[in-house]
Amino acid sequence: MASTISAYKEKMKELSVLSLICSCFYTQPHPNTVYQYGDMEVKQLDKRASGQSFEVILKSPSDLSPESPMLSSPPKKKDTSLEELQKRLEAAEERRKTQEAQVLKQLAxxxxxxxxxxxxxxxxxxxxxxxxxxKLNYKMELSKEIREAHLAALRERLREKELHAAEVRRNKEQREEMSG
Known part of the structure; x- marks a missing residue:
């Protein structure tokens, strides 16, 4: 009894709870399952908590069904005559010339x-x-016109100031003459 309990404790360390419960209900190991895929067999070996393992068995070439295509031998070369070779050479030369003409045309x-x-x-x-x-000439002309207008306005103001200064001087002189 003690050995059974210690065995279950060790198993519990290795397996998940669900696996432990399943192993309690199904004490018989699963039979090796074999799956057929075309020309191979796949056998499931052991299931463990760490993963699964499979064995893949390939059938030998003699076991293959007659439905599979057989490799055919390459076609035998037929004897070519000198005349046929000459025709092929002329055709190749013609293709080369046309290709060269096309390349020259594309380059042109x-x-x-x-x-x-x-x-x-x-x-x-x-x-x-x-x-x-x-555009530059237009901007330069416009700038020149604006500058000339600005200078004309400055000259006009300067002339007005000079006139005003002359008038003030005249008034001052008249006052000095009257007072003096």
Whole structure:
């Protein structure tokens, strides 16, 4: 009895509570389950708290069903005549020439496109420069007009101050003459 209790205590340390309860009810070990997947068998070996283990058995090639496709041998080369080889060489040369012509055509198109892009960029640059110059000239003219107007206003104020100063001097001289 004591050995049974100590065995259950050790088992309790290893297994979870649910596994312990299940092992109490099902004392018979589970039979090894075998699953078939095409040309292999999978056997479940032991279940433990740490994980499971499986054995995978592959069937030998002789056991394969006749439904599976058999590997065929590569097709045998037929004898090629000199005339056929000459035709192939001429066709290859023709393909090479057409491919070379296509590459040259693409290069010419690319160069033409580059020229167009360069011309367009130069034209846009010239337009931008011209517009910037016109804008700058307009601003300079406007600034010049504003400056001239400001200077004219300053001159007018200075002239008015001089007139006022002359009038004040005249009035002062008249007072001095009258008082003196």
């Amino acid at each position: 198109e690319r160069r033409e496109h580059e020229r167009e892009v360069l011309h367009k960029a130069l034209e846009e640059n010239n337009n931008f420069s011209r517009q910037a110059e016109e």
